[in-house]
Amino acid sequence: MAAPDGNPSDGNTVDQASQTALAETTLLVFSAAPLTIEPYGRSTLSWSVELPEQTDVTVYLDIRGTSVAAAGNMPVAPESTTTYQLRARAGAYSKVLGVVTINTDLSACVALSAEPAFAIVEVIKYEIEQQRSAGVYLSSDQDPITVAITGNKMEISLRLMQSVPDFPDPSVNIDASFELSVVPIPSAHHLTPPLTIQEHTYHQLAPVNVAVNVDIGFPWWVYLTPANSIALWIAVSGGKDHATKNANTMITAVVSALDGWFKQTFVQRPGMDKHDAGFYVNPEGDQRFWITFCPVPRLASEVAGAQQQGGVAPRRRL
Structure with missing residues (x-):
């Protein structure tokens, strides 16, 4: 779990709540279909995350910097083989929930x-x-x-x-x-x-x-x-x-x-x-x-x- 600069164990209530919220955030699925595409082709990312029901901080999700909901689909068209990370953030802390790589087949190029x-x-x-x-x-x-x-x-x-x-x-x-x-x-x-x-x-x-x-x-x-x-x-x-x-x-x-x-x-x-x-x-x-x-x-x-x-x-x- 990524932490901010400084001592993360300083007893700060917000820090503790953020770490607890991330610990209770569970990945159910993160996938891509298809996993291999041809040039100019498209794939679809699909994900579902279970967020903590009771928490004093809000947990945010993003895929490569794009904010996303707890569940959904996202069409992508990478020009080359690309790795996507589904990340959860709470306060100043974050953790990677899942990783998926979409391969672009350039063999015919x-x-x-x-x-x-x-x-x-x-x-x-x-x-x-x-x-x-x-x-x-x-x-x-x-x-x-x-x-x-x-x-x-x-x-x-x-x-x-x-x-x-x-x-x-x-x-x-x-x-x-x-x-x-x-x-x-x-x-x-x-x-x-x-x-x-x-x-x-x-x-x-x-x-x-x-x-x-x-x-x-x-x-x-x-x-x-x-x-x-x-x-x-x-x-x-x-x-x-x-x-x-x-x-x-x-x-x-x-x-x-x-x-x-x-x-x-x-x-x-x-x-x-x-x-x-x-x-x-x-x-x-x-x-x-x-x-x-x-x-x-x-x-x-x-x-x-x-x-x-x-x-x-x-x-x-x-």
């Missing part, structure tokens, strides 16, 4: 990888070119654009310049990083001839844990004129906001380009959907992008048709 740096640099150059009319241009630094993968993050460094009326052009240094995730495509349904609604929502790549740092610098001698102080502060403040917004737009464009390439039929085969993705550096030091495709679930209409014929629904051909 296919993993692909590629080196994305060159393609991403080209996307970034295009995005910068779109801002040329606003006075943004590449610095004369030897490497104004660098793309690197560290751990599971992509890091992008830009060394730019910005044309500013009545002032020397300031440097605009942008350092950004992000990770990759796979999220459902916003459209809830997908229509296919003859306009039937598929029950599987397809997925796309999305940036997560995005971090953007912007530094704007004018030549040092500009600050020697007191009259420039307020104008410089306004220029730097507004410039940072504008550059941060553009950096986020650039990251979205980079991920969209990756998503579009891996959406092509010779890469993402029919009947397959994106499951997870990320960046990594292999043992040879190559910086790579990886993505896993998994078979989409069979449609309910396929299953029903097979059952009516007394057979088993065939898997969708990949």
Whole structure:
């Protein structure tokens, strides 16, 4: 039984009541059906707990942080093998009542990888070119654009310049990083001839844990004129906001380009959907992008048709 910091045996009445209530809380059942699912599949958690009838404290139950009643069911769709804990809490104390693991069978999935740096640099150059009319241009630094993968993050460094009326052009240094995730495509349904609604929502790549740092610098001698102080502060403040917004737009464009390439039929085969993705550096030091495709679930209409014929629904051909 987990206890708070300090001495749990200090005679505190509330502590004693909490421990007694947890001791009298009994798990009747905690299960999942099915215990093994295919990618994008669902399972249902079921539980029943007997709570103490007379107690001075309230016993709360939760499954992975989600509050639940003493008995119930919860549909879950874990992307990978996941362990669920049913926990009881009373006061500052808690205990695990039961544990169940749902296995996700990824044996039919296919993993692909590629080196994305060159393609991403080209996307970034295009995005910068779109801002040329606003006075943004590449610095004369030897490497104004660098793309690197560290751990599971992509890091992008830009060394730019910005044309500013009545002032020397300031440097605009942008350092950004992000990770990759796979999220459902916003459209809830997908229509296919003859306009039937598929029950599987397809997925796309999305940036997560995005971090953007912007530094704007004018030549040092500009600050020697007191009259420039307020104008410089306004220029730097507004410039940072504008550059941060553009950096986020650039990251979205980079991920969209990756998503579009891996959406092509010779890469993402029919009947397959994106499951997870990320960046990594292999043992040879190559910086790579990886993505896993998994078979989409069979449609309910396929299953029903097979059952009516007394057979088993065939898997969708990949």
